[in-house]
Amino acid sequence: MEIILKEDIIGLGFKNDIVNVKNGYANNYLVPTGKAAYATESAKKVLAEDLRQKAHKLAKIKEEAEALAAKINAVPALTIPMKVSSTGTIYGSVTNVQIAEGLAAQGIEVDRKKIVVSDVKAVGNYTASVKLHKEVTATVEFNVISEGGEELAEEEAPVVEAAAPVVEEAPAVEETPVEEDTPAVEEEVAPAEEETPATEEAPAEEEA
Numbered sequence: 235m236e237i238i239l240k241e242d243i244i245g246l247g248f249k250n251d252i253v254n255v256k257n258g259y260a261n262n263y264l265v266p267t268g269k270a271a272y273a274t275e276s277a278k279k280v281l282a283e284d285l286r287q288k289a290h291k292l293a294k295i296k297e298e299a300e301a302l303a304a305k306i307n308a309v310p311a312l313t314i315p316m317k318v319s320s321t322g323t324i325y326g327s328v329t330n331v332q333i334a335e336g337l338a339a340q341g342i343e344v345d346r347k348k349i350v351v352s353d354v355k356a357v358g359n360y361t362a363s364v365k366l367h368k369e370v371t372a373t374v375e376f377n378v379i380s381e382g383g384e385e386l387a388e389e390e391a392p393v394v395e396a397a398a399p400v401v402e403e404a405p406a407v408e409e410t411p412v413e414e415d416t417p418a419v420e421e422e423v424a425p426a427e428e429e430t431p432a433t434e435e436a437p438a439e440e441e442a
Contacts, residue, residue: 236273238251238277239253243269244347247368299370300367303371306342311359312336314336314378316328318356318380322357328360337374348364349363354378357380358377358378360376360378362374362376
């Protein structure tokens with residue numbers, strides 16, 4: 235079934251495009267939601283006349299899209315940190331939201347719905363497409379890296395340094411000079427035994 239798109243639909247076409255879709259898709263979703271209209275002969279004539287009158291405006295829209303595409307293509311590769319397993323597989327997925335945020339950080343605002351990201355499952359370099367116009371597409375390079383990988387290495391280093399001082403404290407055992415003081419006890423006891431000569435007073439009994 236032929237329909238006329240009333241707005242851009244990624245993967246299907248752009249506003250005012252005449253495309254063929256399955257009857258159910260048109261009757262149950264596109265037409266009822268106002269995203270498209272049936273491409274009847276009268277509707278096609280109205281569209282042609284409308285496009286003729288808007289030709290100048292459409293040309294300007296294309297020029298703006300081309301200018302924006304040039305800016306996007308000149309953006310350095312974006313860096314997107316993700317949680318990664320030991321095998322290099324990422325947890326979750328990279329979406330058009332992250333690409334849009336990365337471009338916004340570079341001062342370029344793009345509707346995330348116009349960004350198409352391929353299936354990203356591991357760290358590495360990738361390319362996303364930005365469909366700005368039916369005839370204009372920009373590309374965004376981005377690198378997926380391990381989240382917090384460098385920070386983890388820095389945090390583990392102090393653990394090794396903290397263990398070193400424990401080994402240096404071992405010399406405290408050398409303070410056992412307590413054993414050197416024991417001879418002093420023996421010297422004090424020895425003189426006490428030599429005072430026993432007090433028993434020499436025994437001759438007092440002979441005077442009796």
